[in-house]
Amino acid sequence: MEQIPILKVGRCLLVSIQIDMHDKLAMALQDDLTQKLVETRARGVLIDISALDLVDSFIGRMLSNIAAMARVLDTQTVVVGMRPQVAITLVELGLTLPGIRTALDVDRGLALINKLIDEPEGDSGARGAH
Amino acid sequence: MHVERTSTLEVRTSEDVVRVRQEVRNRSGAVGFSLVDQTKFVTAASEIARNTIDHGGGGLARIETITVPGKRGLRLVFEDQGPGIADIALAMQDGYSTAGGLGMGMPGAKRLSNEFYVESVPGKGTKVTLVRWKAT
Amino acid sequence: MENLLNHIVRSGAEIVIIDITGVRTVDTLVAQHLIKTVSAARLMGADCIISGIRPQIAQTIVHLGLQLDVTSKATMADAFALALKRTGQVMSRAQIKPT
Numbered sequence: 001m002e003q004i005p006i007l008k009v010g011r012c013l014l015v016s017i018q019i020d021m022h023d024k025l026a027m028a029l030q031d032d033l034t035q036k037l038v039e040t041r042a043r044g045v046l047i048d049i050s051a052l053d054l055v056d057s058f059i060g061r062m063l064s065n066i067a068a069m070a071r072v073l074d075t076q077t078v079v080v081g082m083r084p085q086v087a088i089t090l091v092e093l094g095l096t097l098p099g100i101r102t103a104l105d106v107d108r109g110l111a112l113i114n115k116l117i118d119e120p121e122g123d124s125g126a127r128g129a130h
Numbered sequence: 131m132h133v134e135r136t137s138t139l140e141v142r143t144s145e146d147v148v149r150v151r152q153e154v155r156n157r158s159g160a161v162g163f164s165l166v167d168q169t170k171f172v173t174a175a176s177e178i179a180r181n182t183i184d185h186g187g188g189g190l191a192r193i194e195t196i197t198v199p200g201k202r203g204l205r206l207v208f209e210d211q212g213p214g215i216a217d218i219a220l221a222m223q224d225g226y227s228t229a230g231g232l233g234m235g236m237p238g239a240k241r242l243s244n245e246f247y248v249e250s251v252p253g254k255g256t257k258v259t260l261v262r263w264k265a266t
Numbered sequence: 267m268e269n270l271l272n273h274i275v276r277s278g279a280e281i282v283i284i285d286i287t288g289v290r291t292v293d294t295l296v297a298q299h300l301i302k303t304v305s306a307a308r309l310m311g312a313d314c315i316i317s318g319i320r321p322q323i324a325q326t327i328v329h330l331g332l333q334l335d336v337t338s339k340a341t342m343a344d345a346f347a348l349a350l351k352r353t354g355q356v357m358s359r360a361q362i363k364p365t
Binding site: 020021022023024025053054055056057058084085086088089092093094095 | 143144145147148151152155165166168169170172173176177180224235237238241242
């Protein structure tokens, strides 16, 4: 089975999802990320979904699970690059991705994560819809 | 109603769900759905395909290009011979926050479609039909 | 909605000011559309500020029992000032030296 690469960039883990994942692959990514988070003691997870033309409830749950698990490990999660048609569909589906911060692109996502790591009380980044 | 084109796909594995998405995506493009409508319908298909596997034990997906006078659309029919849904009304409630509930994909898929029908007989199986028309 | 969201991508705007000064009445449909637009923009990573909410509209929204969970300002100027503050920018008067 293919594997989605996870890169360490500074204090963050960066995952860029480039393919239409089947459910098993999504679960594997979740497990991989958890493991790498503990191994590397990264302080942030950046998930780039700019290549995804679809996010359904399974992927949505995967993202929420990753964020929840990261929170337990005192790690920030930021999802970047959501496409307009994906955002519109998620809102229609009623998936709000609570507890997930979002940013427009990788640059801004990294800036947001670094800010959140350095200023845990500071809170001006965009949040997932509630 | 006239059925222009039909394709049938097995829905048994998680890879099959990806194949269903791709086929619905291609057919949505061929019918001329806008990008947003394509995304909505492919997402709906993904939800129901997954239900067919997780709750129906696997089944078939039929993707049909349909026309009625004045408009063209896509109809998806997901059928399984699984345990069926005892309480369809309950399954259609927004229960996303409940883990493992059957209701997870269906109310969402309904909102993403123009027409949505569920037929289910406990012990016999389930048939879910979704229709989306090209916006004029 | 699509236009606004596509524009966010094209311009890289982190903050969107939605001015509804010209909106006379807000019914459930309009309000829901507004809420959905704000939610979608947030998912993409842009925050929204609504400007131009008139008292009657604020009343209608409360009356309809809707949760408009987004910062609102009475005027575009106020919204713009808030947007500048949120993005850590400041507008200051330039000194124009007499020639």
